[in-house]
Amino acid sequence: MCNNPDSVNVSVNCLGGIDVKIDECLVPLIEALQSLPTEMRTMESCCGHGDLHGIIQLADGRCLVIVDGWEEALTMRGRGKR
């Protein structure tokens, strides 16, 4: 998703009206998640800065992993290509 190791953080209005710092490339996704029911809102995130998969932790404890595409996701999940 992000090949910029120098991503900057920006402020986004999150739960309770608190401004938090998140990676700039994740802003649209984080803002969308913040508009969903409380259990889907975000607690922590990191885009991976070109070295790692991006991750977003949700309020209910689940974690979203961001990869570059469907095929990479299937491979990561261990089911291979369809």
Ligand SMILES: [Zn+2]
């Ligand atoms: Zn990034």
